[in-house]
Amino acid sequence: MTTDTTAHYHYGTGRRKNAIAQVRLYPGDGSFVINNRPFDDYFPLEVWRSEIAASLRVTGTQGQYNVVAKVHGGGIHGQAGATSLGIARALVRADEEQYKSLLRKNGLLTRDSRIKESKKYGLKRARRAQQYTKR
Numbered sequence: 001m002t003t004d005t006t007a008h009y010h011y012g013t014g015r016r017k018n019a020i021a022q023v024r025l026y027p028g029d030g031s032f033v034i035n036n037r038p039f040d041d042y043f044p045l046e047v048w049r050s051e052i053a054a055s056l057r058v059t060g061t062q063g064q065y066n067v068v069a070k071v072h073g074g075g076i077h078g079q080a081g082a083t084s085l086g087i088a089r090a091l092v093r094a095d096e097e098q099y100k101s102l103l104r105k106n107g108l109l110t111r112d113s114r115i116k117e118s119k120k121y122g123l124k125r126a127r128r129a130q131q132y133t134k135r
Contacts, residue, residue: 007027008027009024009025009026009068010025010090010093011023011025012085012086012087012088013086013089014081014085014086014087014088014089015111016085016111017075017078017114017115017116018074018078018115019071019072019073019074019075019078019079020071020072020073021070021079021086022070022071023067023068023083023086023087023089023090024067024068024090025065025066025067025087025091026066026068027064027066028064028065030063030064030066031067032052032053032066032067032069033066033067034069034071034083043076043080048076048080051080051081052080052084054106054108055084055091055108058106059098059099059102059103067087069083069087084108088103088108088109089109091103
């Protein structure tokens with residue numbers, strides 16, 4: 001599953017929780033390679049695979065681009081969300097006037113900014129305080 005790295009590509013970076021995905025779109029037949037592993041091997045659940053391919057499905061470019069992504073940090077669900085955003089941003093770089101409004105209308109260009117709240121001193125977690133005992 002090697003991809004010709006000398007070919008012209010479009011790139012996009014996606015972030016979700018603590019995950020960061022660097023995505024490259026090469027003109028091709030629609031294959032996915034995530035961290036030098038096959039798509040089905042890296043994301044075993046269909047829910048994650050459909051979330052990632054949503055941008056290509058909405059724009060109608062499913063068989064036109066090969067997706068090569070490097071993903072690190074966070075968990076598997078955050079990595080799937082980061083990869084999805086990276087693909088959407090790369091598609092906007094490929095053809096902005098055609099894809100930008102379509103992806104934005106479907107909510108695929110919006111970064112999900114929810115992250116873990118930091119722990120506060122004197123508490124057990126971010127908001128969990130010690131249990132109160134009356135007697």
